[in-house]
Amino acid sequence: MTLRLCLLPLLLMTSPAAALEIACEDAFAIDSSEARLIGIYGAENVRTGIVPGPEGTEMLATEVYPDSAKRRLQFVWWNEEARTDLSYVELPPKMTGPGGVRYGMSVAQVEALNGAPFTLSGFGWDYGGHAGFEAGALSNLPGGCAVGVTFSPENYPEGLEVDEIIGDRPVQSTNPLLEQVNARVDLVFVSYPHPDYRE
Known part of the structure; x- marks a missing residue:
């Protein structure tokens, strides 16, 4: 070994929050x-x-x-x-994903890391707030993995019409409503395609 x-296990136990980027x-x-x-x-x-x-x-x-x-x-x-x-x-909250994605980031911060807009799913269902990256820095990572995140809104201001970011629909990261509801990363994960679809 x-x-x-x-x-690695020692680093996981002793590193400060968000310090260990996998x-x-x-x-x-x-x-x-x-x-x-x-x-x-x-x-x-x-x-x-x-x-x-x-x-x-x-x-x-x-x-x-x-x-x-x-x-x-x-x-x-x-x-x-x-x-x-x-x-x-x-990944757990104290880990940072490939490319620097971490828990608590805003949509705008993730977009800046990626260097390009991306799409996430509307909120309010099991796959709500999920985002992957088809273009930009986070779409082409060493090792062949894909990094993904899930955003959750922190609040819905009273009187704000949010229908266009709710439900099973694509939402662009540039949508100003995402900032108004203060959507933040609450899950970071790394994935690989099924073996049958690997190059």
Whole structure:
């Protein structure tokens, strides 16, 4: 095991908020696996089981530091039987995603990081506020992963008409309503395509 892999768990426990920016490698690489997570974090810190999924579903996931809301990482696999072929991993609040995306950022801040506008889904449903990046700096990351975020509005000012940013519809990051409701990142994740669709 390399020195870098040995130090990673220590960094997770001691780094200040938003200091550790992960890359699409090691535990977060396309060829990651449950076995690799155990090798990096220790068997006592890794647990695989059924967790809640979107729209009332359940799914299998491997969690690192499962009992700590501040440090918990959730890995979901394309190959659930072998627990390989990483589908996506949800990052904890104290981690920064590839490209510098982190919890609490505004839409405008993420757009500035990306260097280009992007599209997110309207709020108020299970996939509400989700955004990926088809163009810009966040769309072409080393290691072949994709970074995604979910935004949530902090408040709806009284009398503000927000229908155009609610529901299953595309919303442009340039929409001024997103600033008026103070939409902020409340989830950062890294994902990979299904093995059948990889180049």
